[in-house]
Amino acid sequence: MKENKYDDEIFFDRYSQMSRSVNGLKGAGEWHALRSMFPAFKGKRVLDLGCGFGWHCLYAVEHGAVEVMGIDISEKMIKGAKQRNSSPLIQYKCVAIEDFEFKPSCYDVVISLLVFHYLESFKNICEKVYTCLSEGGAFVFSVEHPVFTAYGNQDWYYDEKGNSLHWPVDNYFTEGHRKAVFLGEEVTKYHKTLTTYMNDLIKSGFEVTGLVEPEPDDVLLTSVPGMKDELRRPMMLLISAVKK
């Protein structure tokens, strides 16, 4: 199923008000970790799968990328990207990842941030990304962590007074469809195990060069209420790999 929640009016408005939408990269808690996993962009051809407002596309151009393609299923997102992060070196295209044509050896870097948990198959993605990358090309992506997606509702377990006791994990090895609540709306996500992420990459021919479960940096920890809870369970998984 190709879900396009981001063209839902209410959902889009709420997403547009998130820190990462208003403040861009520096508004995203994982940015300090993600940035260090990016390869050098100088002279590179870059593809961003699910580019959203295009913050990472512009970052790539600002760091020397010669050609960037940002694709997203949402028209509202692509419109927002063109308004916020345009450049003559960036082409934004409204198309689902499933419908995008991955031509052989067209890119040197493929990035995808917080998108793959919306897609059922990771294996398909790996194979397509492998095809479209040049030899030695880099693949860097973030997803919601399997610990975060396993149970389904993506919330803490509370006592009767409303205190968050711990993060619940269940049905870990049952991959697939989950109904989560995000920004007050029901959203379909697909839980995958860590085993799936790692072995789909390795079996597709990638070498995994980094894996980070980001923690908020000290500034966020002290300035944003509730941020300390982010140290209680992993929420995201960042992986970098290269085409062997």
Next chain:
Amino acid sequence: MKENKYDDEIFFDRYSQMSRSVNGLKGAGEWHALRSMFPAFKGKRVLDLGCGFGWHCLYAVEHGAVEVMGIDISEKMIKGAKQRNSSPLIQYKCVAIEDFEFKPSCYDVVISLLVFHYLESFKNICEKVYTCLSEGGAFVFSVEHPVFTAYGNQDWYYDEKGNSLHWPVDNYFTEGHRKAVFLGEEVTKYHKTLTTYMNDLIKSGFEVTGLVEPEPDDVLLTSVPGMKDELRRPMMLLISAVKK
């Protein structure tokens, strides 16, 4: 701290009665997954860190290893290994991993099964194993999964009727000391994040070639009561790597 719980009389007796102690490799739920991650042992020099009763040492010899060193901190374990799994090609040595001398390029394969969660530092291990391996040598190990070790007590969260509701995760990014109950005894374990396991390996110079969170096979699922709960959360992490 070099803990040696396995020389505790009561603990050792209980451990000796576990399926994996009585039945060896086929009594271990993860064996089918682990076996497929082992390299070919033919002609190889093998080191087993925390060899226990020596089941994997004998397996290596039966599959062509020319020389196997099994070390364990527990005298009872080493004695048991000599009784159960002796071979002229295996040398069993009672020594803590921390005190073992890792000479350069002495081994072609290093294995360690369910041991590293008893040690505080994984980085030290990685560096030592890297040193003692020959070029292209294999490092295969299993540990208790970070999801399993994070909370600490290593038990389900139950409702008032005693039903297991889910597996609790908390304090994930607080690595270090945990007090768990295993075989009715309090045991000290050291929680580490997945990030630590992966990046200590990569930064030490290893290429990660496989990562599996094993699920019980169909035989165990249908024959052992309660085994279906093992599908609800990951309990172990198996990783294979090679020295680059």
